[in-house]
Amino acid sequence: MTVKRLSRAALLLALAATTSACGGGWFGGGDPASDAAKREAARDQRAAQAKFEPQGKRGSSFFDLFNNSSDPNITVEVNKYLWQASLEVLNFLPVQSVDPFSGVIITGYGTPPGGGRAYRAIVHVTDPALDARSLKVALESRGGAVSPDTVRAVEDAILTRARQLRIRDSKL
Numbered sequence: 001m002t003v004k005r006l007s008r009a010a011l012l013l014a015l016a017a018t019t020s021a022c023g024g025g026w027f028g029g030g031d032p033a034s035d036a037a038k039r040e041a042a043r044d045q046r047a048a049q050a051k052f053e054p055q056g057k058r059g060s061s062f063f064d065l066f067n068n069s070s071d072p073n074i075t076v077e078v079n080k081y082l083w084q085a086s087l088e089v090l091n092f093l094p095v096q097s098v099d100p101f102s103g104v105i106i107t108g109y110g111t112p113p114g115g116g117r118a119y120r121a122i123v124h125v126t127d128p129a130l131d132a133r134s135l136k137v138a139l140e141s142r143g144g145a146v147s148p149d150t151v152r153a154v155e156d157a158i159l160t161r162a163r164q165l166r167i168r169d170s171k172l
Helices: 002-023 033-053 062-066 082-089 148-170
Strands: 095-099 102-107 119-125 136-139
Touching: 082 102, 082 148, 102 148, 136 148
Parallel strands: none
Antiparallel strands: 095 102, 102 119, 119 136
């Protein structure tokens, strides 16, 4: 009979110790400052993890693998007319790097037909809209900076060609 009582007492003592470990101290006590610090650290960790999770993807399931929705954080849309017009207008420049996913075209130095000065260009198409705000052009010559009028003339030529391409496609 006493062995049974001792085992019950040991069981209750173990249960009390286990339960108090969850509360931060014996029977729910503990340092309130450290508990607040722990809660703040957990909240900061959840906020940091939430930055890297796409919106609407929390709590996803196996069936989301078959969903045909694309992540807007990965896919960057570029206006195809501005892209094509940039390549056509600057076709006299050798292309060094092209990234259609981010909309960047980097060229090497080249001389325009009928011109004597070598230029190099960086074109950035930032938006899917056929708009002047969607196009950023940076020009450089071997001698240094290029006048803003020259940059504006190249931007205007690209925008004009892009509108011509869109009109041509709408007639099909």
